Amino acid sequence: MKPRHLLFLALPLFVFAACKKAPQAGGSVDIPVGEFASLTGATASFGQSSHKGTQMAIDELNEAGGVLGKKLRLITEDDQSRPGEAATVVRKMISRDRIIALLGEVASSRSLEAAPICQQAGIPMISPASTNPKVTEVGDQIFRVCFIDPFQGTVLSKFALSKGWKKVAILTDVKQDYSVGLSQFFKSHIVENGGEVVSEQSYSSGDKDFKAQLTAIKGTQPDAILASGYYTEAGLIALQARELQITVPLLGGDGWDSPSLVEVGGKAIEGSFFSNHFSVEDPSPLIQEFLKKYRAKYNAEPDAMAALGYDSAMILANALKRAGTTEGAKLKEAIAQTNGFMAVTGKITLNAARNADKSAVMLVVKDGQFRYVETVAP
Amino acid sequence: MNELLQQLINGLSLGAVYALIALGYTMVYGVLRFINFAHGDVFMVGAFTGMYFGRWLKPLAAAWPEWLFASTVLLVSMLSCAILGIVLERLAYKPLRERPRLTVLITAIGVSLLLEYAGQLVFGAAPRGFPSLITSSSISGIEGLHASNIQVIVLVVTALLLWGLHLVVMRTRLGLAMRALSLNPTAARLMGVNTNVVISFTFGIGSALAAAGAIFYASLYQAIDPFMGVLPGMKAFVAAVLGGIGSLPGAMVGGLILGVVETLVVGYSQLLGIPPGYRDAVAFVILILILLFKPSGLFGKTMREKV
Numbered sequence: 055m056k057p058r059h060l061l062f063l064a065l066p067l068f069v070f071a072a073c074k075k076a077p078q079a080g081g082s083v084d085i086p087v088g089e090f091a092s093l094t095g096a097t098a099s100f101g102q103s104s105h106k107g108t109q110m111a112i113d114e115l116n117e118a119g120g121v122l123g124k125k126l127r128l129i130t131e132d133d134q135s136r137p138g139e140a141a142t143v144v145r146k147m148i149s150r151d152r153i154i155a156l157l158g159e160v161a162s163s164r165s166l167e168a169a170p171i172c173q174q175a176g177i178p179m180i181s182p183a184s185t186n187p188k189v190t191e192v193g194d195q196i197f198r199v200c201f202i203d204p205f206q207g208t209v210l211s212k213f214a215l216s217k218g219w220k221k222v223a224i225l226t227d228v229k230q231d232y233s234v235g236l237s238q239f240f241k242s243h244i245v246e247n248g249g250e251v252v253s254e255q256s257y258s259s260g261d262k263d264f265k266a267q268l269t270a271i272k273g274t275q276p277d278a279i280l281a282s283g284y285y286t287e288a289g290l291i292a293l294q295a296r297e298l299q300i301t302v303p304l305l306g307g308d309g310w311d312s313p314s315l316v317e318v319g320g321k322a323i324e325g326s327f328f329s330n331h332f333s334v335e336d337p338s339p340l341i342q343e344f345l346k347k348y349r350a351k352y353n354a355e356p357d358a359m360a361a362l363g364y365d366s367a368m369i370l371a372n373a374l375k376r377a378g379t380t381e382g383a384k385l386k387e388a389i390a391q392t393n394g395f396m397a398v399t400g401k402i403t404l405n406a407a408r409n410a411d412k413s414a415v416m417l418v419v420k421d422g423q424f425r426y427v428e429t430v431a432p
Numbered sequence: 433m434n435e436l437l438q439q440l441i442n443g444l445s446l447g448a449v450y451a452l453i454a455l456g457y458t459m460v461y462g463v464l465r466f467i468n469f470a471h472g473d474v475f476m477v478g479a480f481t482g483m484y485f486g487r488w489l490k491p492l493a494a495a496w497p498e499w500l501f502a503s504t505v506l507l508v509s510m511l512s513c514a515i516l517g518i519v520l521e522r523l524a525y526k527p528l529r530e531r532p533r534l535t536v537l538i539t540a541i542g543v544s545l546l547l548e549y550a551g552q553l554v555f556g557a558a559p560r561g562f563p564s565l566i567t568s569s570s571i572s573g574i575e576g577l578h579a580s581n582i583q584v585i586v587l588v589v590t591a592l593l594l595w596g597l598h599l600v601v602m603r604t605r606l607g608l609a610m611r612a613l614s615l616n617p618t619a620a621r622l623m624g625v626n627t628n629v630v631i632s633f634t635f636g637i638g639s640a641l642a643a644a645g646a647i648f649y650a651s652l653y654q655a656i657d658p659f660m661g662v663l664p665g666m667k668a669f670v671a672a673v674l675g676g677i678g679s680l681p682g683a684m685v686g687g688l689i690l691g692v693v694e695t696l697v698v699g700y701s702q703l704l705g706i707p708p709g710y711r712d713a714v715a716f717v718i719l720i721l722i723l724l725f726k727p728s729g730l731f732g733k734t735m736r737e738k739v
Binding site (some may be wrong): 256266270300317 | 663
């Protein structure tokens, strides 16, 4: 082998050496907090937002002197929006970085991958925005700071009925637990309350062509279409529906909350409604202050995932202070006792099932903005 | 009935895209006897080139008629992908031409990953909206039937491209050289065919067609991301095998069949009892059936390996 080739072989080693930071000695100087998020991939907007919110909370806490006299160190791993990847990065953070608690994920499917690992390792996990009920059912180490889909499905169904949309078609992303759950809860509520589901179609995350499903839906002449999946597909569904001359409004859940929805959907998504965790138009001082700080830090408008990410870190810090230790069992107790915590997305009290009972807002897409329509209390 | 017609139109426009990509697979296989797995990612680069160029050109071309704007974007994207294809072949595959075919095949997978992750680095990971090249409107002939003008344009332009390709392969000297090379590389070389030029040309044409497919795909489905080439690439490969790999008419027919079958399975999933989530499986079930019952494909010739 020529020496030139040896140099090429050695090159990756240098790169690795440069990337890897020196390990923290003893681990007593700071408190390592893990975070896993979909920073890249299909739902990158969720991961980016929740990460920005979480990072902002951690920075704020550290500027105020940290927690328990130590600084918090946020360790963030990217799961690339891929099934399987979440479990890998979470195991790595637990075994190598010795994190004391885990924050994440937005997508329920990936939270469900991480939850059993945290449960087994005795590491408390707080999901900012996974709304599928199964997530916290995994065990007593798993918490969330948002409402759950049975509630969100009811909110959407009530909203549809209040608008007089009795015949509804449902389009579900069968690869996402979130979407499957939301469709199911929506359906059971609307059917019990005098509505009718005229067509049930499905697709898989990553699909680009929905014309076949939409053509089938068009034949049943619904008053509205529930697209319970994520924003990536919702924008495309809207575009293709309009192309097929389907003019009825689309409905969605908090999975729609991303600027990408409007970038892809454009004019086609105008006039569609979705439920969410908070609205930037809310005059509440907590929200307005959060907006101000977020805009100053990132020069961007926060979405619900950013606010929830912020809240999840704040709830953790609050529990750490009350527990007085980073030890898993005591920390878990402290998180479970969270009561009346004033968070950006509303007052958070964790119930016996470790979920937050909070109200939801309905938003409408108007002129490329998400405008507030109404608040629905639990 | 109208719904069936509508589904057929949906399926044919999807199939046209598969056919365009499948041609690239089949042509490269014809001359080099290997599957260029990076072809789906050349497709992705074509879509992004179209997006960036389209956005750049839009303000400059405000006064142009729409068809001129759309075809400029299409041609620029095809040209840049042709260059990309030729460069890829020169850098990655040519040095391996005398090596076992497996080496080239694995290199192709490497090139594919390189393009995907470089794409993620350069273009970002989030899906991007593709600028509309032609204002979408609906052409409704029969009551309740809506073909969008884009679907019709895709079908017409695809037909034109295929006709052009047919002329190139059948009527030009380069086409003749291509056919000679695919028949017998050694004999072709002995007859004075410049194999390097022909291979570059093949990669160029194949990649340009993939870029055209990408522009159509992006115009039909409006969202593009660095991994968008993976599944269409795989399906086009199935289409090429279905039609008989190495056969040009086979790739076209295979692509159209696959697009239509896939759309019908999704559209009539409740009738058929197949969940629409299995749409991607349809292509691969077809692949398995073809390999089991007619490995040479619909239009392929049975070839015996000479030992």
